[in-house]
Amino acid sequence: MARRRHTPEQIIHQLCEGEKLIGEKFSIEEVCKHLEISEASWHRWQAQYGSMKSDDAKRLKELERENARLKKMVAEQALDIDMLKEVNRGNF
Structure with a gap:
């Protein structure tokens, strides 16, 4: 599988989508499979961008x-x- 880079805006969007799925009682494994990312990426992104909004990511950049x-x-x-x-x- 080829590596790809995601922009902070894409990461935040995927985190929001993942949080919605988790709220619908999906497991983290299922969410990661749906988003096509590894669990390690999910946890790293959660730690780095968890509370950010898209505007915050743009400002950070x-x-x-x-x-x-x-x-x-x-x-x-x-x-x-x-x-x-x-x-x-x-x-x-």
């Missing part, structure tokens, strides 16, 4: 992208500072 951009800027500034210190010492 935005914040992660912003965080990565800021980390890159800090790393570039640190390299610039190191380069300027090296030039200031005359070791170029």
Whole structure:
């Protein structure tokens, strides 16, 4: 079976669908089979996205992208500072 990646929005949708099925007295095994995921994925998703709504997942993705951009800027500034210190010492 080929691995596939699900977006956070898809995961949240599947969790909601799974919760409805569990509410209808289906077992977790049956729910996972219906959603075509493993039980490990179900539990991992439940822990990570259990209380999120779709808007929360989108906001989380935005914040992660912003965080990565800021980390890159800090790393570039640190390299610039190191380069300027090296030039200031005359070791170029």
